[in-house]
Amino acid sequence: MNIQTYEHDVIVVGAGGAGLRAAIEASAAGVSVGLVCKSLLGKAHTVMAEGGIAAALANVDERDNWKVHFADTMRGGQYVNNWRMAQIHAQEAPDRVRELEAWGAVFDRTPDGRILQRNFGGHRYPRLAHVGDRTGLEMIRTLQDHGIHQGIAVYMECTIISLLKDGERVVGALGYYRENGRFVVFHAKAVVLATGGVGKAYKITSNSWEYTGDGHALAYHAGAELQDMEFVQFHPTGMVWPPSVRGILVTEGVRGEGGILLNSEGRRFMFDDIPENYRNQTAKNEEEGFRYCLGDKNANRPPELLTRDHVARCIRREVKEGRGSPHGGVYLDVSWMTKPGAFSKFKDPEFVRSRIKDPVEHIKKKLPSMYHQFKELGGLDITKEPMEVGPTTHYIMGGIRVDPDTQMSRVPGLFACGECACGINGANRLGGNSLSDLLVFGKRAGEFAAKYAKEHSAGRINPQQVEEEMRAALAFLDSPLGQENPFQVQYDLQNVMQDLVGIVRTEAEMVKALERIQELKERAKRSFAPGNREYNPGWHTCLDLRNLLTVSEAITRAAIERRESRGAQFREDYPEKKAEYGNRNTIVSKGPNGEMQFRWEPIPEMPAELKRIIEEMK
Amino acid sequence: MGKVTFRIWRGDKSGGDFKDYQAEISEGMVVLDAVHQIQATQAPDLACRWNCKAGKCGSCSAEVNGKPRLMCMTRMDTLPHDQPVMIQPMKAFPIIRDLVTDVSWNYRVNKLIPPFKPRPPDAPDGTWRMGQEEVDRIQEFRKCIECFLCQNVCHVLREHHRFGQTDEKGQLTSGQGPSEAELFGGPRFMIRVASLEMHPLDTVNRLPLLQKELNIGLCNITKCCTEVCPEHIHITDNGIIPLKERVVDEFYDPLMWAVRKVGEALGVRRRKSLPMVNP
Structure with missing residues (x-):
């Protein structure tokens, strides 16, 4: 076999947030690590994440803790989440965020100098550590600039096309370099998949060309199971006009900062349909909703910040029933707060004015990327006019079925983390839980892949x-x-x-x-x-x-x-x-004759302690 | 809105030429859309890098009608339609194929920069305190999406080829003397060093790196880099000039040298911040 071969203890496929974090952790455990990425380093889809990283740091609201975060995640996922992953995620996310700061990340600050947190859909308290609306870029750059000094071998613009097996075990991967089309074999004791999602299966998507379900498919063909694949998240707010930018994401942060959804009749339709299990946590009127966005701890969140699945369906309903915008979306408006007398309809306008001195500057400071994105691609000033938005394929909750603690699939030596793995999100992911998922389970996948590599010898590659x-x-x-x-x-x-x-x-x-x-x-x-x-x-x-x-x-x-x-x-x-x-949960896997098999997997009984938390938080 | 001709450079390191294609233009279209249309219908092997298509990843850098741009952020309605739209790869870097260049040199420069090392935590729980005003200035630098357009237009790199040399260990180094063996880090990495040097928590001194390895002195502040930055970072005013001042203070100012020595004797910490030009 005359083909270039690299030997590593652990190979990580994908260099977004999860892959980088996995590689850093595996390397810290003292094993040799290769990081293979389809694009240049630092270009992965994590850069697109805007809103923030969900972690119960309780910097802005001291009532927050992992239990509330856990309960929010389970409620958002409609209780088909892997409860163990949701628990680990809520417990470990704060440490993973603090660790980023220790590696040089520069988050926005609270008045007393700590990491600032913002509101987001489905999160009871302000929980998203963020940097304006470019949090993903901050995260990937921090991991990248930390990672390059950890002795990790990086293979850029290299696409993996197959996992290589020795009996049941995964022992490597075959790929090709984009530059010259030459094949390359990575011989490894453990392989971590961190390849992201599948958005390119849909016409309207916020995802880039890379998002072709590589990890899902590689794992499937290698014998792993795919779980909950039916749960594809349609983000409620993608750009709809002009046609060439259709699908590009408009961050949920717009709604977190007080953006409202309106139909063509000017009606704030999100107040019309509030699900029963969220009624206690939703604002009764516009003023309360906006006060929540401005940090009033006694206020409930506006209905625009209900979970993404619900908001996306409400938007679709408005469009289908003829109340959409000219290009088949609805209006998302932050410019309302810049209009003269915008706050005078409130009972306590001084509360708002004391927090927003200059609404135009406020929007530009809180949502700089959105301001630019619409200005440059849509020819629209979001401080002056409403945006037109509609649902866009954004994320897949389903993915490779893994052990919740170690992130290993049922194929020995094959690990998965981040979007291509399944479990934490259930039927719907809360905004902000993805970046924290990447860090928490990226670290775990790296840790346990390194452990596995230390305990096993290299397998044999079948030429x-x-x-x-x-x-x-x-x-x-x-x-x-x-x-x-x-x-x-x-x-x-x-x-x-x-x-x-x-x-x-x-x-x-x-x-x-x-x-x-x-x-x-x-x-x-x-x-x-x-x-x-x-x-x-x-x-x-x-x-x-x-x-x-x-x-x-x-x-x-x-x-x-x-x-x-x-x-x-x-x-x-x-x-x-x-x-x-x-x-x-739904499970699909590859049958003996290459056909796709389906089965149901029962969700294991939740421990009493976790059940109690969910009951208390209802 | 009709058809427009695109004159796209096709070729590899052995050479190439411009080739004309037609693409149908629609409202709001950007140059990258046209490239995709040509790929899908006429030239499936037309090589081009891209990812996010929203100006956030910095992959699709090229020269459009001679101007270094992100193709995904260049709207067709800003270009004349009655003459061919010229698209060619970035000129400062070696060609791989068509619009794709070899930018790996940049990743090697980045590795020369000593990583962030924070001061001991400020609070017993292991966390730090920083004011928003303190972080504002470096947040500007951290907006960089590594499109390398600034590197591409920097004449020290583009015309004078200060790409350094590689030693026997495969490490990028700066050769001696006024030759092409000399390394210039380029605007992107001046900004990266600035983001570390002005980081309120960082404790590493990278001024020797700036002076010797990255040769900040070679920049003569023509501001071409600032002009092409799609993130509108004030590369020269807020990054390179303050760094140059620090280097001068550190290495060339006898008075500052004396003050520093006295300060060090008295245990005074080095200053990590300088006034900033309002963005």
């Missing part, structure tokens, strides 16, 4: 497997049958998922989607990339398509089986939440 995978990958470049344009196949898949397995789902449509996916699989096999192996995006798309098709099928199969509406899954044919689905 035949490598040969087969390479041959299959190269077939797209010189296949005599090749005629399909991979970009077109991807585009068609995105339309299928958007139209048939989107925010509102029915059995009939999803069955149709499965048929279409099978057809697309055949077309994908015949896709052809002219040109050579050097930095050839057509070829890369052919390879990524295989993963996209696998995860699309997994999403669809799981969504069909969950015949109820819960969190991010809304079934028009089963619009109610059903108790019998509240204690189990």
Whole structure:
């Protein structure tokens, strides 16, 4: 086998927040670590995260603690979360945030000089440590600049196409360098997947080209299980106009800072539909909601800060019933606070005025990236005009089923963390819980992968497997049958998922989607990339398509089986939440003949202590 | 809105040429959209880096009509449509293919910078206290998305090729004398050093690094870097000039040298902050 091979104890695939954190931790444990990333270092999707990192530091509201954070996460996830992961996450997030500060991160400050925290959907207290609206950039840069001094070998612009196995165990990975198309083998005792999400399966998405479900698909083919794949988060506020920016994220921080949602009639429709289990925590009127945004501890949050699944559905309803904006969204408005007399309708306008001296400057300071994004891409000044927004595919709660403490999948030596792993979020993720998830479980995955590597010798790589995978990958470049344009196949898949397995789902449509996916699989096999192996995006798309098709099928199969509406899954044919689905997770895995298998996994009984916490916080 | 011609550089390190493509323009479209359209319909092997498409990752840097830009933030309605839109790769870095250049040198420079090392925690729980005004100035530097457009236009790098040399251990170093072996860190890394030097908690002295390894003296403040920064960071005024002053104070001012020595004898801590130009 004449192919470049690198030996490491631990290989981490993906260099966003989770991958970097895993690599740092594994390296600190004294093992040799290779970090493989599809793009340049520091460009991963974590840079797009805007709002903040959720952690119960209790810097802004001393009533906050891990128990409240745990209860919020479970409520947001509609109780199908892995409760152990939700617990670990809530308990360990504060330390992970403080650690970032010790590594040089510069968060916004409270008046007494501590890390400032902001309000976000579904979080009872201000909990998100943040840096304006570019928290993800701060996090990835901090991890990157810390990580490069930890002796980690970084392999940039290198895409993993297959995991290599020795019997049951994962012992390495095969990839190619984008630059020259040459293959490379990473021989490792443990592999950590931290590849992020699947957003590119949908037409309207906030995700970049990298988000093609690589980790999900790699793990699936290596024998791991995928859990809760039906739960795809549609972020309620993506840009809708102009067409070229459709889907780009508008941070929830806009609503956290007092942005309101309006329909074409100027009605603040979020007050019209407040779910029962959130009624006690939601503001009774506009003034109370805004006071909450300004830090009044006696006020409840505005309905715009209900969970993302609910807000996204409300927006869709307004649009469908003819009360949408001209380009098929609704209005998100922060400019209301800059209008003359904006606060005079309140009973206590002085409270607001004492906190916002200059509304225009206030918006620019709190939401600098949003101000620029709309100014430069939308030609709109958010301090003067409302934005047009609509739901966009943002995140997948489902992913590789892992042990909650160690993050190891059922395949020995294969670990997963971050978005590609499953458990903490249940049926819906709260904003801000992703960045903390990356840190908490990235660290754990790194720690336990290093431990596993120390306890095991290197396995044997099967050259035949490598040969087969390479041959299959190269077939797209010189296949005599090749005629399909991979970009077109991807585009068609995105339309299928958007139209048939989107925010509102029915059995009939999803069955149709499965048929279409099978057809697309055949077309994908015949896709052809002219040109050579050097930095050839057509070829890369052919390879990524295989993963996209696998995860699309997994999403669809799981969504069909969950015949109820819960969190991010809304079934028009089963619009109610059903108790019998509240204690189990969907699982898909690869069957003996290569077919996708489905089964239910019961959720283990929650310890009495955690049950009590949930009851107390209701 | 009609078709526009795009004249895109195609080739690799052995050479190349401009090639014309047509793309259909729609409202609000950016240059990167046109490149994607061309990729999907006419040239699937057209190499181009991109990720976020929202000006946040700094991947799609190129020269559009001769101006260094992020393609994802360059709206078509800011360019004339009656003549070809020229797109070519960044000029300061070696070509890989088409619009993709080899920017790995930047990652090697970054590694030369000693990492952040905080003072002991301020509070018994292991945390620190910093005022918002204290962190405002470095938050500006930390907005950097590493698009390397500033490196691309810096004439010390672009025209005088001060990329340093690699020693036998594979380490990037600055050779001696006024030659191309000399290393200049470039605006991006001046800003990165500034973000550390002006960090309220940091304790490391990177002035020797600035003076010797990164050769801050080579910058003669033409401000080209500031002009192209998509994050509107005041690279020169708020970063490089204050750093230059510190280097001068440290190495070239006999009075300051004496004051510092006396200070050190008396146990006075080095000052870590300087006045800042209002952004």
